[in-house]
Amino acid sequence: MAATERLTELFSELKYCDEDEQKQKICAMNEIVDKMNREEYDSVFTTELFDKIHQMIEEKKLSMGKAILLLKCIGYWKVLKNMIVEEEQKKEGKNEKLLNDLCECLLSLNYEFTDIPEEITEICVSCLLKVALRKEENEETKKEAEMALLALSNIFCYETADELYLNEIREIIKYHQERCNLTRLAYQSAWKFLVQRFYSVLSLEEVIVNELYFAREAIKELNELINEVD
Structure with missing residues (x-):
């Protein structure tokens, strides 16, 4: 046929x-x-x-x-x-905007699959972290950061060197803790991206627990969710 x-x-x-x-x-x-x-x-x-x-x-x-x-x-x-x-x-x-859009689309399509070549994953992580690091506090920038972090949170296996993402994602989370400049979905996605690295990079434990206060932030999230539930 x-x-x-x-x-x-x-x-x-x-x-x-x-x-x-x-x-x-x-x-x-x-x-x-x-x-x-x-x-x-x-x-x-x-x-x-x-x-x-x-x-x-x-x-x-x-x-x-x-x-x-x-x-x-x-x-x-x-x-x-x-x-x-x-x-x-x-x-x-x-075309940086086109490249960002392509990276978001690729990672979003990845869904439950993990077969993105490492060199392309590194391109996507680098591009989308730049988007999420923008400090302008307007609705358009918030939405762009949300989409970038949401796409990044779809990466399940990524064991490349810490320095390619750790400083940037830590800065994003700490800046939000001080300024509340991200949407709720973006903030959750940033944590998801970081915590999923914890399984392959054990040195993240101190950063996650003692510097970024994961337990405190998790309790805060749970309390906010409880208030929204009948």
């Missing part, structure tokens, strides 16, 4: 499958996409197909996790990685 026909058939079967079967079919689609030429790809992945994906999510026939996996297999994953490397390597005319 032609690649396009087989892929269309697999897609049409998704809404009738349970989650395990959906994952198997999406993985099969991924293998087909990798072998498609541009003409075949363009003939299948149309606006109508994306509308159907959206409809399946709305009708709860496709979970958000499976939808993200499906979008990755459609090709965004491979294309995003290439675009990030190309933009980062530009000696002139680098």
